[in-house]
Amino acid sequence: MQSNTKQNLWGYLFIGPFIIGFLAFTIIPIITSFYLSFTSYDLFSAPQWIGFDNFKEMFTDDPRYLHSLKITIIYVFAGVPLRLLFALVVAMLLNTASRAVGLYRTLYYLPSLIGGSVAVAIMWRNIFGDEGVVNLALMSMGIDPVRWFGDPTAALWMLIFLSIWQFGSSMLIFLAGLKSIPQSYYEAASVDGANYFQKFFKITVPMLSPVILFNAIMQTISAFMTFVPAYIISKGTGGPLDGTLLYSLYLFKQGFEFFSMGYASAMAWIMLIIIAIFTSIIFMSSRFWVHYESEGGK
Amino acid sequence: MKAKYINKFIYHIIVGGFAVLLLYPVAWLIMSSFKQSERIFLTADSLIPNPFVLSNYGQGWQGFGDYGFGTFMTNTAIFVVLVLIGHLISCTLIAFGFARLKFAGRGFWFAIMILTLMLPAEVVMIPQYIIFAKLGWLDSLKPLVIPAYFGHPFFIFLLVQFIRTIPRELDEAAIIDGCNTFGIYRRIILPLLVPALATTAIFTFYWTWDNLLGPVLYLNSPSKYTVSMALNMFLSNETVSNWGAMFAMSVVSLIPVFIIFFIFQRYVVEGISTSGLKG
Numbered sequence: 265m266q267s268n269t270k271q272n273l274w275g276y277l278f279i280g281p282f283i284i285g286f287l288a289f290t291i292i293p294i295i296t297s298f299y300l301s302f303t304s305y306d307l308f309s310a311p312q313w314i315g316f317d318n319f320k321e322m323f324t325d326d327p328r329y330l331h332s333l334k335i336t337i338i339y340v341f342a343g344v345p346l347r348l349l350f351a352l353v354v355a356m357l358l359n360t361a362s363r364a365v366g367l368y369r370t371l372y373y374l375p376s377l378i379g380g381s382v383a384v385a386i387m388w389r390n391i392f393g394d395e396g397v398v399n400l401a402l403m404s405m406g407i408d409p410v411r412w413f414g415d416p417t418a419a420l421w422m423l424i425f426l427s428i429w430q431f432g433s434s435m436l437i438f439l440a441g442l443k444s445i446p447q448s449y450y451e452a453a454s455v456d457g458a459n460y461f462q463k464f465f466k467i468t469v470p471m472l473s474p475v476i477l478f479n480a481i482m483q484t485i486s487a488f489m490t491f492v493p494a495y496i497i498s499k500g501t502g503g504p505l506d507g508t509l510l511y512s513l514y515l516f517k518q519g520f521e522f523f524s525m526g527y528a529s530a531m532a533w534i535m536l537i538i539i540a541i542f543t544s545i546i547f548m549s550s551r552f553w554v555h556y557e558s559e560g561g562k
Numbered sequence: 563m564k565a566k567y568i569n570k571f572i573y574h575i576i577v578g579g580f581a582v583l584l585l586y587p588v589a590w591l592i593m594s595s596f597k598q599s600e601r602i603f604l605t606a607d608s609l610i611p612n613p614f615v616l617s618n619y620g621q622g623w624q625g626f627g628d629y630g631f632g633t634f635m636t637n638t639a640i641f642v643v644l645v646l647i648g649h650l651i652s653c654t655l656i657a658f659g660f661a662r663l664k665f666a667g668r669g670f671w672f673a674i675m676i677l678t679l680m681l682p683a684e685v686v687m688i689p690q691y692i693i694f695a696k697l698g699w700l701d702s703l704k705p706l707v708i709p710a711y712f713g714h715p716f717f718i719f720l721l722v723q724f725i726r727t728i729p730r731e732l733d734e735a736a737i738i739d740g741c742n743t744f745g746i747y748r749r750i751i752l753p754l755l756v757p758a759l760a761t762t763a764i765f766t767f768y769w770t771w772d773n774l775l776g777p778v779l780y781l782n783s784p785s786k787y788t789v790s791m792a793l794n795m796f797l798s799n800e801t802v803s804n805w806g807a808m809f810a811m812s813v814v815s816l817i818p819v820f821i822i823f824f825i826f827q828r829y830v831v832e833g834i835s836t837s838g839l840k841g
Contacts, residue, residue: 275665285712383812
C-alpha cells in the first residue's frame with residue numbers, strides 16, 4: 265500500500281506538464297487578456313488604462329464591429345442548422361445494410377477531411393468565381409449568374425455553402441448514434457402500423473437527441489471561431505464590402521494589422537461571453553427535447 | 563423480388579449521384595492542375611484537360627523567390643513531427659495520471675482541463691503572442707511547437723476515456739510483479755493504447771498540417787514558411803502568378819492528407835464517430 269504523499273507525488277508528476285502548460289499558456293494569457301481589454305495597447309509602448317472605452321467603442325462607435333458580429337451570427341444560424349440537417353439526412357441514407365455504405369461513408373467524408381486547408385479555400389474561391397463552375401451551372405439552368413465576389417451577401421453565402429459542404433464529421437457522429445438505436449424499436453413500431461414519419465419523429469429523433477445536442481454545441485462553437493476560409497477567400501480583407509468579415513477575422517485584423525491589442529482582447533472577451541450565452545441556451549433548451557434513455561424518458 | 567432491385571437501384575443512383583456532386587469541386591481542382599493556366603477558366607465547365615499538361619507542377623514546385631516548394635514541404639514536415647512527438651509524450655503521461663492515479667485535487671484539475679477545452683483560442687491568442695514576442699521566440703517554430711509538449715486537452719480527454727476501458731486488474735497484476743507506477747504506464751498502458759494513439763497522431767497530423775493562423779502569426783521569413791503559408795502567398799500574387807501552378811501545389815498539399823486517410827481510414831472514422839473530433 266502506497267502512502268498518500270507518494271500517491272500525490274506520482275499523480276502530480278504525471279499531470280505536471282498539463283498544470284505547467286495551463287498556467288503558462290492559458291491562465292496567464294487569460295488574466296493578461298482580461299487586463300488588456302481595458303487598455304489601449306499597440307505592442308510597442310506600455311498599455312494605457314482606458315476603462316470600458318474599448319467596449320463602449322465596439323457597441324456605439326464601430327459600425328464595422330457591429331457588422332462583423334451580425335454577419336457572424338447569420339453565418340452561425342444559417343450554417344449550423346443546415347449543416348446538421350444535411351449530416352442527419354445523409355447519415356440516415358447511409359444507415360442501411362448495403363455493402364457500398366463503407367465506400368459512400370468515405371466519399372461523403374472527403375470534403376471534411378481536407379476541411380481547413382488553404383487548398384480548399386482556393387478551390388472554393390475559384391469555383392464561385394465570375395466564370396466559375398457554379399455560375400456556369402446557374403446559367404445553364406437559366407438563372408442569372410451571381411457576382412459572388414461583388415456582392416457582400418453572396419460572398420457570405422459562399423462561406424456558408426463551404427461550411428455545409430463539410431458536413432462529414434457531424435454525419436459520422438450521427439451515423440454512430442443511429443447504429444446504436446435497437447432495430448427492434450422500429451420493428452415494434454411497424455407492427456403497430458407506424459409510418460415512416462412517425463418512426464422518424466417518435467423513435468429516431470428522441471433516441472438521437474443527445475447526439476444532436478452534442479453536434480449542435482460543438483458545431484456552434486467552432487462556427488463562431490471560423491477564420492481560415494474567410495481569411496483566404498477574401499485574401500485577408502474580409503471583403504467585398506466586409507461581407508466576409510467574420511468575427512475572428514476582424515479580431516485578427518484589429519490585433520495584428522492595426523495593432524490594437526487592447527481592442528482585440530476586448531473583442532475576444534465579448535466573443536467568449538456570446539459563445540457562453542449561446543451554448544447555455546442550447547443546453548437549457550435541451551431539457552425540453554433531449555431524451556436520455558437511462559432516465560426513462562420524459 | 564423485382565421491386566427490391568429497383569429500390570436498390572434508385573438508392574444507389576441517389577446516394578452515388580449526390581457523392582459525385584459533392585466531390586465535383588475536388589475533382590475540378592485536381593483536373594484544373596493539369597490544364598494550361600490560361601485555359602483553366604475558359605474550360606471551367608469541362609473536367610478533362612485538353613491539352614493535358616504537367617508543367618504546372620514543375621512551375622509550382624519552384625515556389626517563389628529563392629525558395630522552392632520543397633523547402634515549404636520540409637518545413638511543414640518538421641513542424642508536424644515535432645508537434646506529434648510532443649502530443650504523444652505529454653498527452654499519454656497526463657491522461658494516465660488522470661485515468662489511473664488517485665491524488666488530491668484530481669477532480670479539480672480534470673474539471674479545469676475540460677473547461678480549457680471549451681475556451682475559444684481567440685481569448686488567449688493575443689497575450690500568447692505578446693508573451694512569445696517578449697521571449698524573443700518570434701520567427702521560430704518555438705511558439706508553435708513548445709506548447710504541444712504540455713498536452714492538448716482534447717487528446718488528453720480522448721486518451722483518458724480510452725484508458726478507463728482497460729481493466730484495472732492488469733495494473734494490479736503488474737504491481738504484484740514488482741512494477742512501479744511508471745512501469746505500469748510504460749509496460750501495460752502504453753502498448754494497449756495504440757489504437758487511441760493512432761487517432762491522436764492522425765488528427766495531430768491533420769490539424770498541424772492545415773494550421774494557417776499559427777504560422778501566419780509567428781513565422782516571418784520565407785525560408786521558414788509552411789505549405790499553408792506558401793499557398794496563401796500564391797493566392798495573394800494571383801494577378802501575376804499563374805493559376806495552374808497554384809492549383810498544382812494545392813493538389814500537392816493535399817496528397818499527404820489523402821495518403822494518411824487511406825492508410826488509416828478505420829482509425830479516422832472510428833476516432834470521429836466515438837469521440838466527436840471536429841473537422
